[in-house]
Structures are given as structure tokens and as C-alpha cells.
Amino acid sequence: MPNYAFRKIYPFVKYQKLIAVSLIIGFLAALLAVSLKKMTDHYEEVLSGQSQGNVLFIILFPFFGLSLIYILRQYLFKKKENKGIKEVFESTATGKGLPSYKIPSHFINGLITVSFGGSTGIEVSTVVSSAAIGSLAQEKEKFFKRYKTELICAGITAGITALFCTPFAGLLFAYEVVSKKAGKIFLLTNILAAAIAYGFILLIGEKPLFALNITQWHLRAAPWFAVLGVLCGINAVYLTKCVMFFKKQFLKIASNYYRILAGAAAISAMIFILPQLYGDGYHAIRENLLTANTITLTLPLAIVFFGILLLKPVITSITLSAGGDGGVFAPSIFIGAFLGLFVAVLLNTYFDAGVIPINFMVIGMAAMLSAGIHAPFTALFLICGLVGDYTLFLPVLIVCLISKYTAKAIYPYTVYSLSTNAK
Template identity: 30%
Template sequence: MKHTLQLWIRRVLIWRAQHLPMQHFIFVLSILTGLVSGLVAVVLKNSTHAIQAWIRSERFEDYYQLYYFAFPLIGILLTVALVRVFKLRAGEGIPSAIEAISRQGGIIPRSRMYTSFLTSAVTVGFGGSVGLEGPAVGTGSAIGSNLARWMRLGFKQRILLIACATAGAISSIFGAPVAAIIFTLELFSIDLTLSSLVPLLLASATGALTGLMTSDGSKLFYAEGIEAFDPINLPYYLLLGVACALVSLYFKRVFALSGRLVVRWNNPWAKAMTGGVLLGALIFVMPPLYGEGFGTIQAALKGDDWSILSQNWLGVEAGNLLMGIGLLIGLLLLKVTAASLTVHAGGVGGMFAPTLFMGSILGLIFVRSLEFAGIEGLPVVHFVLIAMAGLMAGTMHAPLTAIFMISEIGGGYPLILPLMMTSALSFFLTRSWDPNSIYTEYLSQRGRLWIQSKDKAVLTLLDMDDALERDLETLEPDSPLHECQAALARCKRNLVAILEDGRMVGYITWEDIWRAQREEHQEEINAKDAMKSAPARVQYGDPMDLVLSQMEKTGMWYLPVYHDGQWLGLVSKTKLFEAYRKQVQDLSHEG
């Protein structure tokens, strides 16, 4: 089978080289990637909904109160069992794609083409309080990465196909092709050129068309009764932007804290049981936390508080506005805890749906709070849609995606001005308080922080061997001055390392020799007397941006490199810059 596949790939590559320019080949691959990613998203969504329909069937009708508690736990345990028994490598969806681009040259393991798909369907199908968008992106990204490798494409084209897969998956799920492209650009910081824009357009359009042709015509949610923007409500929209920023910050802080509490359990089964039981308890108390929550989002858009609040067990009356606001606030605050417990206990899912869920509840809380204060007549659907955009801008650091996605999905183009203002304010405040998005925060917790600076991004593609010099002249500290002169004359560099017991204790240059020769009794001077002390050391596995930072701090062009306490050589700023220039040239000339 493997030999047959390789044979077909070879034939395709030969045919491509003879008949098709590379740019046109990329267009074909982008369409194929969008198609496959769109199908993955559709099958994942339908599989998950089939599991949910089975759980909610008549056979469990008499136990519906218990399944809110039991099934999320069962889903997490099944996910952990799948991962451990079949040794699956389930990634974190969007964070995995970001890390692959920034630190792994766009290479994603083949197993990721199916692991997130299988595990997320089980997690969300059984009630895990997360979304399917992240796993769909993770699966599609793995397909795009491996398709590029099979077609013998370079780094630049691998990144482009990963971006095409992301656009295709998001476009298929939400039916928002423009927002899908913008999300990809904001997420991966891809340079917007004609050679990258056209493939993204093709992939996103193909993904949206795939979702449209294979669906039953239903939408995740829709908005009715949208009217023109009334400038008199501008102060409320700005206040909502501040609220979105505060909730975004809360989202990221609680997500990180919940993760630290759960990961203390080293045993994966203990972690799954602990997180699953806590998740089940939360969902039992607040049933709207069950699953993705798009039904709750739809109810919020309609201003139907009662359909949301009636699912609790506290016996809240429909007309009790203050109690209703309190329960909505509790639902808002607990959603991020439920999502975090789902992921950190061993489940697989994304944060896209929880963000939309929390945004819709925040918009509803905002309107009801103003009504309680005596300010009535505000359009609920407007504030719910705009709060969803504001929370997306704050948590994901993707304000343009938020604006266009809510406009496309909810039909909110008449609200484009308040969408822009609220999203911009939420993004600005959140970014000022915390530079990480919910996705980069996830990587930061694991020491794999995404770097958006173009210069630093190139440095992450280099490793220590690219700048390490091993063939150096070395002397011992008691070597006489004439031996130091001879060693400097033999070496190609203006530096000789002074070693003692396998450690670099200093270095000597021609400047040190000349200074020593002016001293009296120079025949008694040895290397230890003339040398400079060794500068700050670096470790063999240190990232190159950290190495360059150490060089800038110490003013040194060379730094000693150690591995397990043993001196390996010197990392050279000259070689580092040469490797950097070569990497930039390679990336610029690909394609």
C-alpha cells in the first residue's frame, strides 16, 4: 500500500513538472485542501451530533437529570482510553497548528490527521463543554502539512496549505468564508501577497461550498430583527467593550488556573476522574454548560432568558429579573471553568464555541442589567451579537475575525460600526493587560510560546548547531604567554579558549597578549594572568532568540555552550547572522 502510494505521488510530481507551473499546482492543492478540510468539519459535526442524539433518545428519557452528570465523565474517560490504548497523539487543535508553524517548520505528524477527529467527537458528543472548531482545524492542518510533504513542497508552501486547511475548516463549519480567511491571516501572521491570497480564497470558498452542499440547510445560530445602528446607544456599546475586555481577561486567567489545578495529577486516569467528576457536577447544576451550547446562543439572540434559566434546579421564577441576572452571571463565570476542565482532564476540543457562548450570555446580562437600572428598550439581539464579537476580539486577539464572522453568521452588517468600535476597544484593553491570546497562553504554559515577530520567528527555525564552533584552539590556565601567541597565530579566530577541568574559565585575544607584553616580567605571565573571564554561558538546547539576547546583554560575539555540564564550544554571532540570512533567503526563494 505504501509503495503504491509513493508510486502515484511520483507520477503526479512528474506530470506536474511537465505540464503545470508550480503556482497553478498550488492553486489545485489549495482547492483539494479546502475540500478535504470542509468534509472533515462536516463529518466531525455530524458524528458528534449523532452521538448527542443517541444520548438524548427515549432510552435515556427517564434519566435525563443523571446523564448531565454521568455522560461528560464517560466521554472524558473514553477519550483518555482511546489515547492510551491506541497510543494516539491528540493535539490541541489551533495551538498545535500555531506551534507547528512557529517552531516545527510546518511539519505535523501524520497521526494528527485522525486523532483529534476521533477524540473530539467522543468528548463533545458526550457533553464536554468545548467546541469542534479547534479539532477540525487541527485535523485539517495535519492534512495540509502532510499533503505538502508528499508533494515535496518547501516550508513556505507547507505553511500556506496549513492556512488553507484552517480557512476551509472554519468556513465549512460557520459558513463564513471571508471571516475564515481573516482568521487565518490574524492567527498565523501570514504575509498577504497575491501568491498567498488566491489559494486562501480558493480553499475558503471550497470549504464553504462543501459545508453548504453536505448540510441540511440549518445554521449553528441565526439572528432576527436586526435594525440600523442607533448612535444614541454608542455609550452602551463602548461600555460593553470594556466589559468584554474584563471577561476576556477572566477567561484566560481561569483557563490557566484550572489547568494548573488539574495537571497536578500525574496519573491520567486520576486526572480524568477528578476533572470529569467536577465537570459533571458543574453541568448538573448548570445544564446549559452541556456540549457546545449553540442552543443557548440561539436563545440569547432571541432574548429568551427563560429557556436558558428554566434548565436549572433552583426553581427560579420567570419574572424574577434580579435572580435571572444572577444565574446568567453564574453561567458566564462557570463556562470557562467547564471548558478548561474538559480539556485539562483529557478531553479534546476547542475554545471557539465557548467564546461565542460566553459572549452571548454577556450581551444578555448587559441588557438585563441596564433594564434593572431603568434603561429599557435596548435591542437584545444587537448587544448579544456585539458582545460575541467583543469577546472573540479579546480572548483570541482577532478583532477583524470577530467583526466579519459575526457579520456573516448573524447577518449583522447593519451593526458594522458598533462591531468595529466594541471589538477594537476590547482588543486594545485586553492586549494592553495581557499580550497572550487564549491560544498563545496555552503554549506559554508549556514553554512553547508563539512568536509573532518576523525576526524572532526566523530565529526559532535555527538551532545551536547552525552557529556553534567546535574546532577551537584551547589552552590550560598555566600555559606561558608564548604558547598563547602561537595558538592565536594558528587559529582562524581572534580568540583562544582557556579550559580547566572541561570548563571554559576564560579566553585570550591578541589585545590581551599586547597588553601583557607591556608588563614587566612578561616571561612570568601565563594564560590565567592575561585572559578575560568567561562571559555568561548558554545551554545547548537554548532557543536562538535567547542566545542572541544574551549576546546583546554581555556585548560578546562569542558565548560558551554547555551540555550536561560539559563545554561543547562557542556560539558565534557571526555564524548566527550567516545562518539567519541563509534561512531568510531560503524562505524568500521557495515556491
């Protein structure tokens, strides 16, 4: 073929290949995300039910889970520790792709961590596994290497889309947190990956995790929404500081055996005190969403709220520091839900404010996530997708911005950015 003819058809061939690989990445990442979510939901529910009222299981489950992850890492996953989303940043910043074993590594370790009581979530496990699918695709043909970041982001976009039933959250997370730029190839690959992932979850009838029917919100609650945003910003910084503090402390423990033992003992003790801290905590959020609008604050309930807000960052940090897989997605959503509920019930009980607690739970989830990862638009669409309702779109948007900039004013880093930017 003459050179001029090849140059003429090259753009068509290029886009044809990118379209095909984006659709494949989107489907595989969505299949992975849904499979991990379904399996984790099932086994977490079964094992957390077994642990209720049985101190032996509360003691054994975290120790077994952390030990199993360590054994798998030593004998199956090349003795390489999972570093969470930092692995994605390192891959996009360098010429190296994510190794293919990161797909089963994060899938299996995320499943084990949450199912056996580790107080984190599968979101970051899904992100890294999905990113590895995109990375693997770009290694299959030399032409794709120049679009490595775009294909990695396509996997992430599809994974988040499938987890939270909203393509907007997937696209925005890939842009706000990972890529931070959106050229035409990014838009092409990621929109296609999001579309195929969203089509897949519609086909299988996947429902929002916290499906709600929110009918209204009151303008008079706006000042309290702003207060909640500030409180979420403060709590997000506390979570970030906890994660970094406990990681530093656990690194001082030379023996992996003692690290696992110390981590498991701490996790078991906190779950024994507050069973709501088991796993990702989504089961506890669901239960409280059902009764949120009828709760009256009592002293025992206030102690539970304080305990959750104080201990959730600690148990999450210890889970990650002791070898568990995951990140701050689920913990942020969990803390935000209970902080929002606490604020609303406090206002209604002692100030007769007449606010709607369920609204505060939803806004708290979004605001805490926004402050925790400095991605307000991701948090906005992700939580609206999570509840399957956009009635609170405007207040959620405003409070997400308040919480993000409150957190940044106190401390400019997130768990994701600190390890690469902080000195």
C-alpha cells in the same frame, strides 16, 4: 528539455500544482468540518436531552467521554496528547509537519468531548484536523514543502469557512492568528481553498448556525456597546487565566485515572447546577435568541447569568485540563452571548434604556471572541456569518476593537500565545 525552456514554463507548472492542491485541501477540509459539525450537533442534542432530569447520566457522560478519549489516545493515537492549536504553531514555526493521525484524533476526540458534555467546542478540533490535511498535502511532493505554512493555512481557512458559512472569517483567522503575513502564494492558496469550501456549503444548503433577521440598531446604544466591549475584554482575561490556572493544577495530578475522575466530577457538578453549560452551549444560545427581546430581569435569572459568567470559564478549563479536546472559540461565543444579554436586560429593566437585547447578544459574541483570541476582524466576519446578517457590522467592528485592546491592556497574552511567549 533545454534549461531555458524549463525555466520558462516552471512558474506555470508551479501555480498549476498549487491551484490543484489548494482546491483538494479546501474540499477535504470543508467535508471534514461539515461532517464534524453535523455529527456533534446530533449527538450533543440527543445526549444532552437524555441527561436532563437524569442525574445518573449527568454523572456518567463526562466520565465516559474523558475515559474514552484517554483509551483512544493510549491505543490508537500513539499515546500523544492533543495540544490544540499550539500544534499548528509548532508546525509552522519548525520544519516538522502535522502527523496524519491528527486528522482522526482531533475529529473523534472533539466529537466525543462535546457530545458527552465537555464544555468546549469543535472549532479548534476542526482547525487542527484541517491544518493536518494541508500539512499532509505538502508532504506528498518535495516542491510543496517550501509552501508548508500556506498549505496548512489553506486547510484552516477552508475548515473555518465551512463551520461558520463565511470565507472572510476563514481567511482572516488564518492570517491574524496563524500566518500573520500574506504573500501572493498565501492569497492564492487560501482564497482558492475558501472558495471551494464556500461553494461546497452552498451546494449542500448549509445554513448559518444562528440565522437571524436583524432590522436595526440605535445610535443611542453606542455608549452601552462600548461598556459591553470593556466587560468582554475583562471576561476574556478571566477565561485565559482560568485555562492556564487549571492546566497547571491538573498537571500536579500524577495519575491519569484521578485526573479524569476529578475532571468528570467537577464537570458533572457544574452541569447539574447549570444545564446550559453542557457541551458547546450553542443550544442554550439558540433558545435565548428566540426570547431575548422579551426577557425581564428577575433575581433568579440574575443568579443564572452570574453563574454562567463565573462557571463557564471554569468548566471549559477543567474540560481541557482533564483531557478533553477543544479550545476557547465556542466558550468565548457562549460567554459573550450571555454577557451581552445580561447587560441589555439589566439596562432595560432598571434604567429603561430601550436597547435591543438580541443586538447585544450578537455584539457580545463577537467582542468576547475578539478579546479571547486578539483577532477582531476574524471575530467580526465570523459572528456576522454565524448569524447570517451584517446589519450590525459597524458596531460589531468598533466593539471588537475595544474588547481586544481592553484585554491586551490588562493581560497581553491569549490562550494561544501564552504557552509560546510567556515566561
